[in-house]
Amino acid sequence: MAEEKKLFKVKIDNISVEVEPGTTILNAARSIGGDVVPPAMCYYSKLQGSGGKCRTCLVKVTKGSEADPRPMPKLVASCRTTVMDGMEVANITSPEVQEARKGVVEFLLLNHPLDCPVCDQAGECDLQNLSYEHGAEATRYEFKRRTFDKIDIGDKIQLHMTRCILCYRCVFTADQLTEKREHGILGRGDASEISTYIHQSLDNNFIGNVIDVCPVGALTDKTFRFKNRVWFLKPVDAHRHCDDPKCCGKTVLWMRGDEVFRVTARKDKYGEVEDFICDTCRFDKKEKSDWIIEGPRKIDRHSVISQGHYVNTVKPKDPLVEVLDGRQPKLLFDIHSTSEVNRPEIDLSKIEGPAHSDDFNK
């Protein structure tokens, strides 16, 4: 008879859970779920070697183990620390952890350009969400922020180095998913930057996944850039039969009307890609007819884009009809034909490059 595996008993924020030896504190917390799960900006369960870079997942180990109950002297990165039997951990119940996380967020934002109003990642940015939850209201930083020479990394992916938090996810993605890695982190200390050596473009198949794994707006989709805000789009699950055996062909289409503005992989509640997709599905299949649409995507994570998709909404009773003596006012109209904002012959999703003032009526 197979020997039964001994599980380790762990307590996180006073909630008990049993996990296999070798499980990290972060994954033990994820098996509990909810608020006790520490945020993670660099760890990515699908990428080997990820974690240990950003320190947002710090927690306090108040009891090391049953055998050695001494607490750990410093806060530890929960994505890189494995559990011990009898370990007790404090995350949201520790003011020290909350204070430290606030410091980490301040540190991550030190050189950040704070350009959310013009950033394509706004609304689905992990750093934006993190700073709303754990950040301070104002910055104490008074010095000049870091800037970088702009580099062109190809016609599909846009790099904004000033937004990068050096989490290494894109480097691991290129290493583990594509045939050949063309980029990495060059330089040291505060001169470190994501770059290619010497100017190359990132165009290996599957490289588009760096856009999905990037927790901030440092790597964005050039085919979608400045065409729409994500919260105006309707995410729907869709699939197609993809010839690439490595590609699952299961995606989310971000649509407005019948226009497909962008295609992304499906993400779970921790913002991690469920299955990686190839570049053909991501960049070249922008027609509704390319896809079999399954239905509205439920975005099960904390973000602006999980709001306002009006699935199963119960509408309140409309009092206007009563007030107007049974007459039906015409409240819905086609904003496009009424305001004539876009030039009618233009599909914003199909124009080359960012949308420009010339694409709108003056």
Ligand code: SF4
């Ligand atoms: S570009 Fe994005 S994914 Fe790559 S290291 Fe910077 S923040 Fe991380």
Ligand code: FES
């Ligand atoms: S998620 Fe643990 S250090 Fe970044």
